[in-house]
Amino acid sequence: xxxxTAEAPASKAPAPKAPAPKAPAPKAPSTVTFRSAGxxxxxxxxxxxxxxxxxxxxxxxxxxxxxxxRFARHHHCATGRVQRVDG
Numbered sequence: 001x002x003x004x005t006a007e008a009p010a011s012k013a014p015a016p017k018a019p020a021p022k023a024p025a026p027k028a029p030s031t032v033t034f035r036s037a038g039x040x041x042x043x044x045x046x047x048x049x050x051x052x053x054x055x056x057x058x059x060x061x062x063x064x065x066x067x068x069x070r071f072a073r074h075h076h077c078a079t080g081r082v083q084r085v086d087g
Contacts, residue, residue, distance in 0.1 A: 032068040033085040034061040034077065046074050046082070060085075 039057035043050065047067065051059035061082065063071045068084075076082040 029086070030065055032063050032065055032071075034063060034071065034082050035059065035085050036082050037080055044076070046076060047071055 036051070036059040040051075040053070040059050043053060043059060045051070046061065047063075047070070049061050049063055049071070051061050053059055059082070061071070071077065072084060074082070077084070
């Protein structure tokens with residue numbers, strides 16, 4: 001006489017999970033900051049963008065990102081008088 005053994009129920013494979021939504025790509029900054037390398041006695045304007053003077057007497061230019069490459073080719077940037085601050 002054969003004895004029937006209880007078969008283990010077939011386990012169901014877990015359903016594949018939907019991929020998690022990816023975080024949106026970081027937006028490019030809308031402005032780029034340029035700063036004078038040293039103290040400046042006069043405020044200067046480059047490409048119609050007027051600088052603001054900080055407490056350390058250095059000038060800061062806030063340039064739209066679309067114009068940053070052209071601004072970086074200006075004589076004051078090319079000679080190192082004005083330098084790009086952020087990436």
